[in-house]
Amino acid sequence: MKKVLAILLAGMMTATALAGCGGSGNNSSGSEGGSSNSGGSVAAQNGKVDESAFGDEKDITLKVWAPDKGVSLAKEQIEAFKKMYPNVTFKKIEVVAQGEGEAATQIVNDPNKAADVFSFPSDQLNKLDSAKCLSPVSKAFLADVTATNSESTVKAATLKDSKTKEDVLYAYPETNDNGYYLVYDKKVVSDDQAKTLEAILKACKDAKKDFIMDCGDGFYACTFAFTAGAVIDGFEDDGETQKFKEFDENKAVDTLMAFAKLMKEYKGTFKSLSPAQIASGFKNGTLGA
Known part of the structure; x- marks a missing residue:
């Protein structure tokens, strides 16, 4: 019972x-x-x-x-x-x-x-x-x-x-929103600019506002690999090692280099901080997206 x-x-x-x-x-x-x-x-x-x-x-x-x-x-x-x-x-x-x-x-x-x-x-x-x-x-x-x-x-x-x-x-699904979403100040970033990371960063830099992404957290940083075309399929038998259906190392390197270039170009604008900083950033007016 x-x-x-x-x-x-x-x-x-x-x-x-x-x-x-x-x-x-x-x-x-x-x-x-x-x-x-x-x-x-x-x-x-x-x-x-x-x-x-x-x-x-x-x-x-x-x-x-x-x-x-x-x-x-x-x-x-x-x-x-x-x-x-x-x-x-x-x-x-x-x-x-x-x-x-x-x-x-x-x-x-x-x-x-x-x-x-x-x-x-x-x-x-x-x-x-x-x-x-x-x-x-x-x-x-x-x-x-x-x-x-x-x-x-x-x-x-x-x-x-x-x-x-x-x-x-084995479990009851609770939510289907285990993904990412962009939050941005429309006074800083327009809807059209929000379509690309490059445009978002430029808009934030021009407005002297910060852009926050937690690059030190694997949950967010794995977007770099997904942008490179990686396709995953669950885990190996140990329950921890990721299975990859598709993964092109050369494309992954090129993609990571592109992200690194953006971070360098927008150093001072692109900040790797916890999502917990987002609310306070918008509240005090230092954050653009």
């Missing part, structure tokens, strides 16, 4: 979730999406199932991890979740602040202290699966998940079972 409730709570919070709590402890890929609710006997509609699927366990205790700024929202969602199942007795649902970026590391280091429900970036899925810290999402909920999420987000939360070769969903 606890496991089922953890899955449902994760689904309601539209967060990627660890369902491996309680039960047999057999958390290997493809081994737990089963029991009484793995087939089609328990139907999920809008994330809710018949309470008969929970069994007769009482005084349920769950732990939820949420980002610092998301703790209040998580608590609101939990209260709404409780109202969905008024006949289920919850002893405690604890919300603990835990950054998503470090979730996998914390869990792998000490699975016994892990939360029952938590969010994590999709690139940590292989790491968690390799450490046998995840259980699949019950098959009873698959139709609901695929109907309410884009194909790409469902794929990001899916791995192939090493034995059956079947696709197995």
